[in-house]
Amino acid sequence: MSLRIKVQHGFAGFDLDVDIDLPHGVSVLFGPSGSGKTTLINAVAGLLRPDHGRIAVDDWVLLDTTGRRNLAPHRRRIGYIFQDARLFPHLTVRQNLAYGRWFAPRDARVESMDRTVDLLGIGHLLARRPGTLSGGEKQRVAIGRALLSGPRLILADEPLAALDEARKAEILPYFERLRDEVAVPILYVSHASAEVARLATTVVALREGRVIACGPPAQVLGDVGVVGARGAASLLTARVVAHHADGLTELATGAGTLWLPRIGDAAGATLQVRIMAQDVILSRDRPVGLSALNILHGTISDLRLGDGPGAMVTLAVDEDRLSARITRRSVEAMGLAKGQTCHAVIKTVAVAPDDIGTGRPSPPSHD
Amino acid sequence: MGSDWASWLGPAEWQAVRLSIRVSFWATLASLPLGIFVAYALARWDFWGKQVLNGIVHLPLILPPVVTGYLLLITFGRRGPVGEFLDAWFGIVLSFRWTGAAVAAAIMAFPLMVRAIRLAIEAVDPKLEAAASTLGASRPWVFATVTLPLILPGIIAGSILAFAKAIGEFGATITFVSNIPGQTQTIPSAIYAFLQVPGGQDSATRLVIIAIIIAMAALLLSEYLARRVAKRVAGS
Numbered sequence: 001m002s003l004r005i006k007v008q009h010g011f012a013g014f015d016l017d018v019d020i021d022l023p024h025g026v027s028v029l030f031g032p033s034g035s036g037k038t039t040l041i042n043a044v045a046g047l048l049r050p051d052h053g054r055i056a057v058d059d060w061v062l063l064d065t066t067g068r069r070n071l072a073p074h075r076r077r078i079g080y081i082f083q084d085a086r087l088f089p090h091l092t093v094r095q096n097l098a099y100g101r102w103f104a105p106r107d108a109r110v111e112s113m114d115r116t117v118d119l120l121g122i123g124h125l126l127a128r129r130p131g132t133l134s135g136g137e138k139q140r141v142a143i144g145r146a147l148l149s150g151p152r153l154i155l156a157d158e159p160l161a162a163l164d165e166a167r168k169a170e171i172l173p174y175f176e177r178l179r180d181e182v183a184v185p186i187l188y189v190s191h192a193s194a195e196v197a198r199l200a201t202t203v204v205a206l207r208e209g210r211v212i213a214c215g216p217p218a219q220v221l222g223d224v225g226v227v228g229a230r231g232a233a234s235l236l237t238a239r240v241v242a243h244h245a246d247g248l249t250e251l252a253t254g255a256g257t258l259w260l261p262r263i264g265d266a267a268g269a270t271l272q273v274r275i276m277a278q279d280v281i282l283s284r285d286r287p288v289g290l291s292a293l294n295i296l297h298g299t300i301s302d303l304r305l306g307d308g309p310g311a312m313v314t315l316a317v318d319e320d321r322l323s324a325r326i327t328r329r330s331v332e333a334m335g336l337a338k339g340q341t342c343h344a345v346i347k348t349v350a351v352a353p354d355d356i357g358t359g360r361p362s363p364p365s366h367d
Numbered sequence: 368m369g370s371d372w373a374s375w376l377g378p379a380e381w382q383a384v385r386l387s388i389r390v391s392f393w394a395t396l397a398s399l400p401l402g403i404f405v406a407y408a409l410a411r412w413d414f415w416g417k418q419v420l421n422g423i424v425h426l427p428l429i430l431p432p433v434v435t436g437y438l439l440l441i442t443f444g445r446r447g448p449v450g451e452f453l454d455a456w457f458g459i460v461l462s463f464r465w466t467g468a469a470v471a472a473a474i475m476a477f478p479l480m481v482r483a484i485r486l487a488i489e490a491v492d493p494k495l496e497a498a499a500s501t502l503g504a505s506r507p508w509v510f511a512t513v514t515l516p517l518i519l520p521g522i523i524a525g526s527i528l529a530f531a532k533a534i535g536e537f538g539a540t541i542t543f544v545s546n547i548p549g550q551t552q553t554i555p556s557a558i559y560a561f562l563q564v565p566g567g568q569d570s571a572t573r574l575v576i577i578a579i580i581i582a583m584a585a586l587l588l589s590e591y592l593a594r595r596v597a598k599r600v601a602g603s
Contacts, residue, residue: 045501046500046501047497047500047501072500072505073497073500073501074500074501074502074503074504074505074508074509075503076501077503078501079501079502080498080501080502082494082498084494086492086494086495086497086498088495088498088499088513089495089517090516090517090599099499099502099504099512100502100503102503103502103503103504103508104503145502146502149502149503155501
């Protein structure tokens, strides 16, 4: 079970040359603008014909330039969620939602309208026209419209990029529910690492048309070569224990208790918390008298000195990895080395709400 | 009311009004599918000879109407190559018939119709059409369910403009199908004819008033319809 994309395409500025095999779940194409993300997703949708390539969802071949197979976009059974929603202005929300379903083949597994409307919370909008909706509402309807066309693959091209922070926070949970509750694989384009951390089961990092890294988000987002030393981050798995009266939420991790600003999820929920490497302080001994509430312990599993004054120290924390970006001078002064135990200090307020996502299922092991 | 009208207009004048409306109606309706097709081709397709097609479509706007009428006469006239063929194979005769007047009116009105529809098509975001195709709609379906509803205001405006133009067409019509009462004598031809005979001035004046009323009504109707449709299409 996989999405196989092999594409070569020449542009005036650069060549796109990608060959990836993605497991089901949410695969995020991650990279700066101009790295070829949208070109790649448009090739999958059939809106752009690459010079050479083969694209297949499982055994459903969408394009094979050697076999001269090139399915028209309307035959590809793809639900495409665009950055600009692209709802049909002359149709009501209900008609927009029903549009794709009308063209779906009879044997297609189509989500029920009621369930989709519930999932996206758009029941009160059905009779309205797109012109009267807010940006966030439009995007939710666009997600529903794609879902209801009975797709074998959902494509999303930076669906949150045009929205402000509040609207992003409104939409992201719906993509998480899509990932967790709908069995259709999703190919998602993004240049925001917070989004990647929350949604991805697999991350494909693109730069100038090439894949520079491909793997689980914890690995790719911690890779200094992909995100840069300033962008490096770790993903910690944590379980909500309790909400406290002073506005903090207590979470349990394999390496100790984590205190974060109040989270909406109920006790017992498992979450993924993104922690930026530059927000982590290391200490050989357990520090006392600190304002920072979170002191986790782990074993140094990796230590890399940068070309400049910085160094990246990675701790093995239970099943997860936690990276800290500190100076080379500190590495020497503290005498840090692989295999040592160490304490990591994280300020509670360094973790923003969009750093916290619902726990994703690991990619299915039966592929 | 009807009898007032009937008595206000003489039988010859009535005949001209009825004929004008019939000629313009059919001229507009029959050229509409081709008008939409040509407008779509000019707006969306790149093909060899596009500028030539564009030129031919707009030629009647720039040529003296008499020249257009003459060209119609030598092609569609009974001895003309197309006219002879139509007569021999289908028994269709255009010259000196109301159908010929409709053809002349349609050709003269065609550039206005195509122009209005083409502008409407160019205003439709191709991204919406791409979205429809990813949802499973084939090209004809995309056109029928997305493009066509969105360009409806342009189609209405273009049709009414073409209708008004057809009502007023004179030069090409009189050259091609002459000025036969009841057959090819439309309002402008009738006004011209009345002005040639002594005492025809009153009839001419009444027809002038009718012409103004029809033109005005057409404009108001098109404005009203276009605004209603635009409101719907804008999605509010």
